[in-house]
Every structure is written in C-alpha cells, then in structure tokens.
Amino acid sequence: MQTGKSTVKSIFDGTRIFNIPIYQRAYSWRESNLNDYLTDIINQQPNRPYFYGTFLFHNNGERGDFKIIDIVDGQQRLTTFLLFMSELLKTLNEKKSDKISKRTERIFIKDDDVFKLELSNEDNSFLHDYIFSDKQLGKEKIATPSQRLLLEAKNFFKTKLGDFSLELLEKIYTTITEADVLLYVVDEISEATQIFALLNDRGRPLTDLEAIKSFLMYNIGLTSKNPNQLIGNIQENFSKIYRLIEKHNLVEEDILRYHTVAFEHTSKTNSKAYIKDKISKLVNKHELEKAKESIMSYCLRLKETFEVYVEIQENIENINGLEEFFMIGKVAPFYPLLINAKKKYPNRFEELISYLNKFVFRATLMRLRSSGESYINTRLRNKEDAIGIVDEFTKYNWWNINNRVKASLDYKNYYDWLSKNTVRYVLFTYENELREEKGYPKLTIKEYFKTTPNGARFLNIEHITAKKTKGITFDDDFKENYVNNIGNLVIDYIVPNIRKGNKDTDVKMQEYKQAPLISQNMIDEANCDWSNIEEVKCFINKREQVIKEFIMRTFEIE
Template sequence: MQELESLQNIFKNRIFKIPDYQRGYAWTTRQLKDFWEDVVNLPHDRFHYTGLLSLKKLNRQTWSSWNDEKWLIEDRGYKPFHIVDGQQRLTTFVIFIQVISELLKELPSNSENKEDDIYLGSFSLKAIKESYLVIEKPPQFIIKTYKFGYETDNPSFKFLKHRIFLERNSGSIQETFYTLNLENSKKFFKENLAEFYNEYGLSEIESLFKKLTQNLMFNVYEISDDFDVFVAFETMNNRGKKLSNLELLKNRLIYLTTLYEEDELKPDERTSLREKINDAWKEVYYQLGRNKKYPLNDDDFLVAHWIMYFQYSREKGDDYIRFLLEQKFTPQNIYAKTEVKVSSIQEFEEIKENEETDQEEVETNGNGEEKTVLRSKLTPKEIEDYVNSLKSAAVHWYNTNHPVNNPDLPEIERLWIDRLNRIGIIYFRPLVTVSYLSKMETVDRVGLFQAIERFIFVTFRLSRAFSTYRNSEFYRAARQLRNNELSIDTIIERLNERMNYCFYTPQESEETYFDYTYFQKFIEKKFKSGGGFYNWNGLRYFLYEYEMEKVRQRGSQKIDWKLFVKGEKDKISIEHIYPQTPDKKCWKESFREYKKQERHYFQGTLGNLLPLSQSINSSLQNDCFVNKKNPKYNDRKDKIRQGYSDGSHSEIEVSNYPDWNADTILERSIKLLEFMEKRWDLKFEDERSMAELLFLDFMYEEEIEETK
C-alpha cells in the first residue's frame, strides 16, 4: 500500500496548478464546517486520513510558458503538477493557511515586526508563506510565485491572488459564483479563527497549524502519461461534491480536443479550440454568478441551451445530458469516420492559409478535382459552433433572469421581461433568450413578450391548463427561431391560436367572450377550502398589475414586488377588507341581511382583497372599515399600521368609499374584472357573467326578488 503523506511533505518542492478542465471552487459552508471540525477535534497525536490526491506531473512543453514559476522549476528543482482530484481540499487548506498568516501579522505584538521576525512556534511567518503560499524571486522581488493556483487565464486565479492572498494593485477583477465561494471560505475561517484565538490563545493556533500541516494525511497518486486523465477526473470527482453537468461537459469537450488526429486538427487549431472552450466557460460562469446574491443554476442554463440548440424531445429526467455526453460529444463520434468529398481547390486553400506552398503548386493542384477523405463524425467545427453558442447565450440568459435596472436592455424590454418573471415564465425562457440571439427590432421582441405574458395569464392562471400544455411546441419554436425557420409573427399567431379553447362565441353573435368555466370551478374549490380568490395563484400578479397601472397614471410606486410576495409569519400583504373574522359590531351591522355562505363569498371574492404597501400583523385586519382608512397607533402613540388613505394607490382608491358593504364589494369586483378585460384583451358577456364568476350572482337574484 502506498505511504500516506502530510501536507507539509506534499508541498515540499512542488508547484500546483488547477487545470483548465477543472471546475472552480465549489465548497460551501457545509463542507467548510466539516473541515473545520475535523481539524479542531483531531487529537494532537493522531493522524487523519483526508483522502486521495491525484496529480499529473507536467512536461516542459506545458510549463515552459509559465513566466512566474519557471525560475523555481529550472533553478531550484521544483516539480510542476496539475491537480486532477483533491483541488477542493487543497484550496481550502491554502485559504486556511492564509488566514492564519493574516492573524499572526495583525497581532498588536507583531505590528512593527517583519515577516521573518514573526513566529508561530518554531515557524516564522516568512517560512510558512514560502512553504505553502508564495515565494518572491530575489534579488529584485518583482516576481511572486504562488505555490498553488489556477491556470492564468482563469478569473479565479486573479481573485485568489488579490482578494485571498492580498496581492496589491489588482485592477478590475471578474467575479463568479466560484470566486464568491473563495470569498466565503476566507470569511468563514477568519471568523472562526478569531473566536478560537480569543478563547484559547496563540498556543492553540499553533496546534491547529501543526495538525493542519502534519496530521492531515493524503494518499498521493501520480497519474502516468498513458493514463486517461480526463476520464480519471470525471470518475474521481464524482466521489466528493458531485460535479454539475455543465462542469462535466466542459471536461468532456476539452478531452475530445485531444483525440483528433493531426491531419484533422493541427496543433495550433487544437490550442485555439481549447482556448475557445475555456473562454466560453469563463463567460458562462461569469454570467451565472454575476448577481452574487442570486446566482443562477448552471444546469438550468444547460437544459435551456440544449432546447435552443438541439432537437427537443419530450422525454423525462436527464435525457438532455445523456444526449450531450452519451450521444453527441463522445469519443466514439471522433473515432467513427465518415467520407467527405473535398475539392483539391478547397484542400489547397487550407494549405495556402498555413503558408506551406507557393504559386507553382497552386497551378499544379488547383484544378478543381474532387477526392474523398475520412473525417470524424463529430467535427472540430461542430464543437466550436456549440461552445460559441453557449457563450453568446449566457449574457442573454442573465438578462432574462435579472432585467430590473439592467442597462443592457431597453426600458420597455425590461418592463415586459420583469412581468414574465413575476407571473412565472414557466417554459418560455428559452424562447425569450433566443429572441436576443436573433436579429430583430425591439418592437417585434416586445410583441412576442406581450403575447407570451397574455398566453400565460389566460391559459394557466385563468383557464387552469396543465403547466406542460404546449411546451414541446414552443420549445421547438425556440430552436426554429434561432435557425431562422420560424418568424416572430408566426409564433405570436400560434400563441393566440392555442388560446382558442379559452373563448366562445354564442349563437347568432359576432362577439367572442372569455369562457370562465374552468376558472370558476377552480375558485369554487378554493371557496370550499376556505380561501376563495385569496388562494388563486395569479392573485398577487393581478393586483400588482392593477396597482402598477395606477402608478403609470399617477406616478409614485408604493409597492415593492419582492416585499409583496415575501412570506412573513403572522403578517399579510393582501388584506381582506371585510375580514374573515368579522366579530366587531360594525361588520355584523353591515352584512346582517346576508346568509353565512353569502358572507363567506363576500370575504373571499376579488373586490374584497386589497394589496397593502406595508405588510401588517394579521390581527389588525379585523378592524372596522373607518379605522382601516386611517393610521392606527398603540397606547405609546407608535404607529402600528398605515391607513388606506396614505397607502398604495389601490388603498387610496378604496379609502374613497364612504362605507364597505355588499354593494361596494360588488362594485370594486366588477371594476377589477373590467381592468382584466382591458389588460389581457378578453371580454365577459355582461355584468351578470362577471358576478357569476365572482360568486356574487345571488345579489342580482335578490334584486329581481325585490322588484317583484
């Protein structure tokens, strides 16, 4: 069995680089806590098996272009390695060491000392940094050589040097969710080490350092040249924190570039293709992690791009990644050859571009004759086209997820994409993203967004279609639009046609009306369960749109969507004006002539529900209407709820009613449905139909009885 090695021994005379096919730093708080507890709880005289460290020793051809590391390799005999497996643990280790070094330097007793005069036990700070972090080249000390890092074109390396190791003069630094993980890891260790030092003192920090460097043991395995390093990477990394499919795909594509024979992919082309893969993934990871508070899921993006780029099939589960890794981008598709006819002129043009011939050879070979050559079933050009498409789609994917205040989008497009996100864009994000990959004017794109938003509201929020209704058709439309096989006008026409079942035309009539049957049955079930319209999943979007219409008319937005939909325990942002628990005398007086079930309908119908500009404790909604209209104060004269009169535009509108009774509820309910007609281009047959949908049609029956 191979002898286990400590980190002290592993870092001796070695330089580590994380290769381009590797993912970034993926550990989060859960893994960091486990690592911290392992080190803290490890007895001083015990060793801890930390896992396998797989390394690939690099040849001169690979490291000869490394400027900052070359002197250590050539002059001091350091050996350069790629980390195939174990980079998450080694990254965590060097961040831990960096934080210990910063803690030492920041101690008041060391404020005037140089690094070689600062000690942790028998180790000087300078020796610690040179053993595990960075060595400066004498005598000028201009070159800083990091013993652990990434390939230089990886944005994580610049972040690691300047934000983690505190090298100065960073300039602009690109951040991704991988760099966010680096930042969070450092923050985690700074906080825990500070507490540990305050409680136990410097001697225990020394103990932690010794356990970290001498008691954590690795099984170090060097992968030989003839071993398939890429397959090893896929196999080994799936033992730890599982690789995402996007990470696996990057590794696979880079691996495939190594398999082409030289007559099909020349060395300079191989390097260029590999760089394009890395550039594409840098852009993708940047866009996915661009909003650090709300990073986007990489597999969601990959699925959507697959829908845009390849033929969508209605299968379940992970068929998209099976297609990519097991059918499309496979070694077999490179080894499998197909016959391709190439003219001698084409062949010569390729030679000419490489400057390997002269004019005399042109005249000899350029006769236009065709010959048959063997080419891989999966060509390098297909890989290039695919990764370039991923790269260009990434920024638009970000924009569709984060349109608000996005300077890359025109204001009208921001408005409609925000609406789509608020209503729930369901399966339309690939289509929306593709609209930015196709050349079209803003007016056409907005027309598509309007049609999608109307389709979602009418079909799913009102007519209660299943969430997968027509998804295959519009997934295919995304690809067809990208390939210029389908126009925006045709897609809009299809969206409108697919809503035909939501409307009806009565006999001997030219008018088309909204068929509210499905919606009414849905709301009836909600009334039986106690909520009525309050439990409709389109309510918040609908009331917010009504409110925003008032904002466009009057200005001054008063409801924040994020706060409006945020759930808070014991608080409400939509109030039942006539409360669900109407135990006060004022409510009993106003609705005493109605039966219990009728009062239930008044409480849960649309016009009795009011969006609040500030959420309130649910107990406050039982107040009488006259008290709700004005601010409420407690005994200490502190305001405990805002009044309708100085609330949202919808609240102000309601505050203008002198009383809140059955008639006002019906009146406001009809008003809201009239807004629905105008906003989503639908029409109810008459007010009686509206009242039926609102479950208030009994009021019309009572009027007829009174007339008799």
C-alpha cells in the first residue's frame, strides 16, 4: 500500500489488520452522522466517481501473515465503513445476492479468527463479540458510551438496509467498494504527525482538544531531532485524557477552558488559540529547546487537570463539604479555582470548600448575579493565592452581602423568590440535621440528584397547606405571607407528593405519620387545628423561625 489515489476495495486486500491506536478518541458518530453517511452513498450518481475521503496510515509491523496498519487520521470514517459493511454483507447474503461470497467477508470483516479492525481500548472485544459476531447482548454489558454508539450504529444500518431492495443494496455495495480514497502511508509516526496537521478529514471536524493534540505532535517533530519517543509520551497523555472523557462523560471544551484559566496565566479564553500562539512564537524565534519543553509540560499539565477535575467531580477522596457544594449549585464558575487549589494546595482544599459553601449559599439566597468569578480568575492569572478571596467576600462583607442575606431570610415568598434548587437544598439539609440528631442515617447526594424516568426530581417540594387545599379558606394575608413561606414547605418524595395532592391537611397528616422523612413526621407532632387559619399561621411562623435559625447557624450568618 502506497501514498496516492486508491480505492476502498484495494486497501482491503485481505492481508491487513487496521488498528485504531490507544491515543485516538473512542467511536463517537451518532444517528445524524450515520444518516448523512448513508444518504451520501445512496444519492451518488452511478456515472460519477465517489470520493470516500482521505486516510493517513502508519505501517506498524506485522503479526503472523498480516500487516498492522495504524489509522492516524480517518478512524471514525473507517470504523463506520466496517460497521456499515458488516450489516450490508449480512443483508445481501439474506437476499441471495451473487455480488458477494464467503471470501468477501474474509476480506472486509473476519478471516477465520482474525478480525480486520481492532481497537486498542476496552471496546475491542465488544466490537468483535457483539457488533461483528452478533452475540446476544444484555443492557448491563454496555460499559462505555462508545459501546452504546457502536451498537446504535449497527442497529441503525441493520434497520435501514433491511428495507432496501436487492437492486439498491447491490448499487450501494458497488458504490462504496469502488469509491476513491486518497492515502498517505508512512513508516515513521513523526512523519505521520506532520501530515496529519495539514489534513482535513471528510468526517467530523476536529474538536479543539484533537486540534491541540495534532498541533503539539507536529511541532515536537519540528523541535526535536529524535521526536518518536516524545510523540509517544504526548500520545500516552492524550490517551489518558480520552479515556477519562469516555469513562466520565466529560465536556472537554469546559475542562480546556478551566485549565487555561487555572494554570496558563493568560487573559485569552480560547485554549487552542492560546497554545498555538505560544508555541508558534517560540518556534518562529528558533527557541526550539524552550518550545519543546513548553509542549511537553503543557501536555502533562493538561492531563493532570483532567485527572484532578475527575477527582473533584467524583469526590474520590470524600472531601468534607464537597457534596454540599454540588447540591447548592453554581459550581461551574469556580472550577478553575477548585482545580488550581486541589493541585497546588491539597491540604487547604477542605478549607476552600467551607468558604465556598458559605459564600455561594449566601449568593444564591440573595440572588446575586455574579459569584465573583471574574475577580477570582484574575487573581489566578496573576499567579496569586486565590483561596482566601472567597472567605474575604463574606468576612469583609463585600457587596453588603451579610446584610442582604439577612434581608433575604425575612422574605416571605421563598417558593417563588428563590430557585427551586435553593429551597430544596435548605429543606434537604434541615432534614439531615434532624436525622443526625435522632440517630438516623443521613440522606445522600445520590438521593438529592436522583430523577424519575421522565427526568423529574425524585425529591420534591411540598406545600404543607397546599395552595388550593380543601377544607380551609385562605385570606389575603395568608396568600401573601404564608402559602409560599419556608415554614409551609417540606421536602417530599415525588410519589407520595402526587398522592397527597390538594387533600385536606388533616388527611395529609396520615401520610406524614408514615413518611420516611423526619421533617414530615415532626409536622404530625405539632398540636395544630388545621381547619383554623389562625392556628395554621401560628404553626407556619414557628416553623419558619426554626428553619431560619438553622440556616443562620449552619452557614454562620451573623
């Protein structure tokens, strides 16, 4: 196989195994990509050549009778081709086509026990067993998002092709196997990286992370006389990044931005533009050793940032207060600070979380638009210790925050004034304080974020005396100052919440007696005539005061 123009059927000559290296992204095509792919092939005019795309291959030795070909560029398109071809051959065989034979499958899919496509990640056996070999699959066996996408692609092609006539299927087979391709074939990986940096594949556009990887690998070839080992180190770092993205379903663009703010000391917000500009300037000034060091240190720092982000997101070290921070919300603006502190000052991380919990809760309670992230990020860019700034926001009463929080506490319409998450968090933490006092296990963060199959929160907010309850008439004062008062709100599971609905409060009390939530059980203990509006007001006022005192005590509001 040589560089130049070729055809699809020529590159699959039966002697090659195509390997997707570990440093490549896992399979990521979705139904919209697959639909475009199939439509493109079907609509191809028979009297015009079909151009399938550009591929960059690296000859990577031999295994037995087969040559190993690493796919450096075009891996998504080539994987999709073989997923498509596997289902196309099965369908043609079912319809007794004379276009194919057993040898056809040996060329494209599997020759005895040897599959013609292999993945260097954990999806390899899944691809061979459940995609190409049609073994029965239970949902519990899908271990990664890419495995799910591989299965969805298989089912997509199986369904679509099954509806086509034999004539159309044979036309599709001819179109795809005789399609033109443009090949770049190299023996050295350093040469491959230089070519890759100049190519635009016909598949999905490169993400910023992929473009950064390509750029760094290309430039290490320009700055080193013996770049292969360094390129291998870059590939290893990015392979770890891709595995983290795959395993934890990370949004890579966000983490790139967090990293740039946290560690690169630049005002630029575009990570790709920043690193390209930095390295290109060094290379253009012939400061090759400095450029090489910058490339390698950037790769290591970036990999470490993804690792630290996962440690924080998953709370791997069970950091005290971190779960509460996630439940309060507004986490994203603080990720650069969190990542920076976790990496540079691990012994002060819990201290930072305690400051953040107090500050962010105050900010949400008073509906503060800014969380101070701009000021914090400026201090990070200036290489300052930014941990103490969050404590300063509260301690030195920035934006008159303490007085404004107290004013917010006195607001009567919690349900409409605050975000539902803030109200839920207050009631949730109050429930856990009660459980701790009575020796019951606390509710967990999983219960807090748990959702029903239709996406509704499993833990809901219930009005003790509902807005339109039967058996009591609300006066204007009650509607304005009591219905949505925090004293009239309690956390509840969604199923019993629906069941209680707008029943009389006395009827609801029977539900509260049986509730697994302490805060609901305590409502039943109140000596209140629920048909007497003045007694109900008295109950709500007392409960409001108890919860406000809990808030002030928990978040040290003075």
